[in-house]
Amino acid sequence: MKTVLLTGFEPFDQDTVNPSWEAVRQLDGVLLEADVQIVARRLPCAFATAGECVAQLISELRPAMVIATGLGPGRSDISIERVAININDARIPDNLGDQPIDTAVVREGPAAYFSTLPIKAMVQAVREAGIAASVSQTAGTFVCNQVFYLLQHTLAGTAVRSGFIHVPYLPEQVVDPGQSSMALDAMVDGLLKAVLTAWQTSVDVMQGGGQVS
Numbered sequence: 750m751k752t753v754l755l756t757g758f759e760p761f762d763q764d765t766v767n768p769s770w771e772a773v774r775q776l777d778g779v780l781l782e783a784d785v786q787i788v789a790r791r792l793p794c795a796f797a798t799a800g801e802c803v804a805q806l807i808s809e810l811r812p813a814m815v816i817a818t819g820l821g822p823g824r825s826d827i828s829i830e831r832v833a834i835n836i837n838d839a840r841i842p843d844n845l846g847d848q849p850i851d852t853a854v855v856r857e858g859p860a861a862y863f864s865t866l867p868i869k870a871m872v873q874a875v876r877e878a879g880i881a882a883s884v885s886q887t888a889g890t891f892v893c894n895q896v897f898y899l900l901q902h903t904l905a906g907t908a909v910r911s912g913f914i915h916v917p918y919l920p921e922q923v924v925d926p927g928q929s930s931m932a933l934d935a936m937v938d939g940l941l942k943a944v945l946t947a948w949q950t951s952v953d954v955m956q957g958g959g960q961v962s
């Protein structure tokens with residue numbers, strides 16, 4: 750049996766739930782093919798421990814693909830991340846009280862890593878399922894970007910493809926009616942579509958989707 754590792758995060762800041770974990774936990778054990786299974790795991794929202802936790806999961810589970818997910822406060826769709834950058838710059842403290850400002854994720858590491866997933870094909874597949882999705886050009890500079898960077902750094906040069914997806918708030922988390930959110934069922938369906946497409950697509954589709962500044 751091959752494993753596709755899917756991670757979500759524990760709650761952070763003032764929240765009591767994190768939609769990324771609420772969604773991916775529902776996909777734990779799902780078969781993408783007869784011999785390919787999703788394994789879902791939760792990561793701590795802390796600079797000091799999240800990366801270690803991912804490294805441990807990779808050595809323990811030997812996954813064939815890894816997709817990490819997190820909450821992107823204010824996001825309105827399933828955001829397939831293109832790039833992880835070598836910067837930690839935290840606006841708020843993490844769950845251990847750390848707030849790194851302008852530090853490197855990996856000292857002497859490259860400025861950035863691209864996702865090795867077929868990001869355009871994933872966006873297309875999620876949209877075809879009637880769920881909002883887009884390519885995102887920044888995963889921020891908090892714990893999600895750090896995990897994404899470390900993931901790409903660890904798996905660079907291997908056959909194991911990896912990437913990151915941000916999801917919106919759940920409807921029950923938003924108080925301001927103008928704030929974006931997505932129902933859990935749609936999030937779960939969208940993530941499953943994205944993961945399945947990532948697994949099945951080796952060459953990305955050519956499709957416009959960038960942004961003008």
Ligand code: PCA
Nearest residue numbers: 758819820891892893894
């Ligand atoms: N979102 C945060 C960290 C954990 C999470 O779910 C982020 O975007 O960095």
